[in-house]
Amino acid sequence: PSLFRIINNVYLWTLSADIVTTSSQLVLLKFIGTALCILPATILMGGTFPTLLTSCLKLTTSHPKLTGQLYGVNTFGSICGALFTGFVAIEIFGLTNSIYLTTLINFTVFILTRSIRTARQDKYIPKSHHDENRSSQLNYQTTLVILLYGVSGITSMALEVLWIRLLTPLVGTYIYAFSLIVVTFLLGLTLGSFIYERYLISFTRIFTFLGIALLTIAVSAFFSVLIISSGILPYSALIQTLGTVLPGTIAM
Secondary structure: OHHHHHHHHHHHHHHHOOOOOOHHHHHHHHHHHHHHHHHHHHHHHHHHHHHHHHHHOOOOOOHHHHHHHHHHHHHHHHHHHHHHHHHHHHHHHOHHHHHHHHHHHHHHHHHHHHHHHHHHHHHOOOOOHHHHOOOOOOOHHHHHHHHHHHHHHHHHHHHHHHHHHHHHHHHOOHHHHHHHHHHHHHHHHHHHHHHHHHHHOOOOOHHHHHHHHHHHHHHHHHHHHHHHHHOOOOOOHHHHHHHHHHHHHHHO
């Protein structure tokens, strides 16, 4: 909150001093201020999943199954956080106190993680000689899939922004609309992770499966516009959001 206030004061000063003269400069200034406020925390958030995955892989040999479980559980936690913050915490505690509450929760997780680490040190399973000698070189197909997955991430975030803009008029209040759409988005990711981990993990034609998933995202994105514009679903914010967002995000 202190950093937010500092950035806000700097922003107001640049406006009053006529340093910013065009709309593009204004957008750039807002972006820089936003990045300074949230990037340090979000960079660390991005590091938690690969760190935890690397640690847990030392304790099990079921790599694909574990990856799906970890991603699904983490995303389900995001759902709970978005629901609680959007519909409960801001209303009861306010913005600043909600931030302090998440700080307390993160500190508690830190303490618990240290306890788990201490308790499980004696259960470490060293990697086999075969694992150590496994080639890590990327072939053409793997490189292509990684690039496609990056493009999929671009389209996923673009669709989230577009769906928020399309569905907000149906929900009304922006905070509630944003929270509802983000929760639905994350719900689809969670369901997709658990469905794959439980029922589809033995599917051997991985590249075919990935192509089908990407095609499903494209088709669902196209029809989401028709669903909203045609009014074929009941005029309910929840039903409209689920029908628009859920199919594509499950495929994601």
